[in-house]
Amino acid sequence: MDHHSPGPDSCAELRAQVRELTAAWRDAGRYTPRSDSWLRSFDLEFSRELATRGLIAMTYPEEFGGAGRTNVERLAVTEELLRAGAPVAAHWIGDRQIGPAVLRHGTRELQEEIVPRIASGEAVFCLGMSEPEAGSDLASVRTTAERVDGGWLVNGHKIWTTQAHHATHAYLLARTSRGERKHEGLTEFVLDMDAEGVSVTPIVDLAGEHHFNEVRFENVLVPAQRVLGEVGQGWKQVVEQLSFERGGAERALSSYPVLVELISESARQKDDRELRALLGSLVARLAVLRRLCFEVAGAMDAGQAPVQQAAALKYLGNAFEHDVIEALRRTDLCQDPAFDSPFGQALLASPAFSLRGGAAEVLLSLIARQEARS
Known part of the structure; x- marks a missing residue:
């Protein structure tokens, strides 16, 4: 083949x-x-x-x-x-x-x-990006990496770090110098989660589940060869990397089990024309989102970093996933949803849909810049 x-x-x-x-x-x-x-x-x-x-x-x-x-x-x-x-x-x-x-x-x-x-x-990797005062505004990160003999000494605090308690490695965005612009002087690293000075504190959600964590770095020595790319060029690289994060099928299919339940409910309520029309609209939107995923994948195969296309996919995908949940909310299936049901799981996860990978305002600014250049 x-x-x-x-x-x-x-x-x-x-x-x-x-x-x-x-x-x-x-x-x-x-x-x-x-x-x-x-x-x-x-x-x-x-x-x-x-x-x-x-x-x-x-x-x-x-x-x-x-x-x-x-x-x-x-x-x-x-x-x-x-x-x-x-x-x-x-x-x-x-x-x-x-x-x-x-x-x-x-x-x-x-x-x-x-x-x-x-x-x-x-x-197993976790992402050391977001901080307590630097969520979607990643250029405001305060975690620092200071050059020392043999590598870099890292100090700082990351939050909402998914699966950090299971991770063997972390991707880390840290500040290695300070310039006039906050986007300057950022560097990417790969570090071992079992390194001395790394501590992980769980963040338990409303359902009692543990996916998120706080991670602190206290004088963590990262070997020089663990720098990813060029020192000080982390911002340019992380924007490119986010096209991989934002441009996948998970931006449209996180709540897919809920859509399946909605389809089943529509089949049972054949006389509910409003529900069937709503379902038809959602399925049509999913077809468009899948096409966008295909175009992003094709662009990456062509050696491109489709930053704006991935941002558009994530923005539209977030809205779609919320609307799938809202559509099921109007049926009898969610009168008393269990936390461990597909609907309950999606509902609990939904506040983060529009945050992880970049808030809506960040995505719209990326899309607008592309339109301005067109």
């Missing part, structure tokens, strides 16, 4: 492979489908099973343990995993954005150290 020219048959085979795997695990009781599974459903064994099948690091070069496939093929796999509500949180962040960032900007030494471990499911 020519991995650089995926045809319908190659993606159909991949979809069938994922459907077979998820059905087998689900039927055996090894996981329960859930909303927001890419962030909240952690199962390292499932991720490593995907790795053995070449379904992690699909777009990475074969020399680093990848499959040498395209982003379009990867999109087919991620769609199926999200539709199945599969437990993919263990590998999602590393596979989605850290591996590609290291391949784009890392030294050969860093690539050889990190990328194969992501491909095998051995490395």
Whole structure:
């Protein structure tokens, strides 16, 4: 098969492979489908099973343990995993954005150290971006990295760090110098979560679940070879990296199990023409969002960093996912939703839909700048 020219048959085979795997695990009781599974459903064994099948690091070069496939093929796999509500949180962040960032900007030494471990499911990454006073405004980060003999000394505080309590590694955005503009002097690092001086404090949500964390760094020594890209050029690199984060199917399919319930309810209430019309509108919007995902994947296959397209996808996807939840809210299915039901899970996760990966105002500014240049 020519991995650089995926045809319908190659993606159909991949979809069938994922459907077979998820059905087998689900039927055996090894996981329960859930909303927001890419962030909240952690199962390292499932991720490593995907790795053995070449379904992690699909777009990475074969020399680093990848499959040498395209982003379009990867999109087919991620769609199926999200539709199945599969437990993919263990590998999602590393596979989605850290591996590609290291391949784009890392030294050969860093690539050889990190990328194969992501491909095998051995490395679990968390994102050290947001801080208590720097959420969507990442350029305001206060965590510092000071150059010392042998590397960098990191001090600071990150928050809302997903799965940090499971992570083996962290991607870290830190300030290495101060210039006139706050976007200057930022640098990206890869560090070990078991390094001396790293501490993780859980943040438990209203349902009693633990996905988020606070992470503190107190005189953490990061070896010099763990700098990702150029010192001081972190802002440019992180904006590019966010196109990988914002441009995937998870921006439209986090609440897919809720849409399935809505479809079932519509089938039971065939005389409810208003509900059927609403469902038709949602399905049509999902088709458009899937097309946008395909275009973002195609742009990445062409070697581009589709920052504005990914921002548009995330903005529209957030609205869609909220509207799916609101549509089900008007039915009898959510009169007393359990926290562990697809609707309850999606409802609890929904406040973060418009925040993670950038608030709406940030996304609209990116889109506006693109329009101004057009």
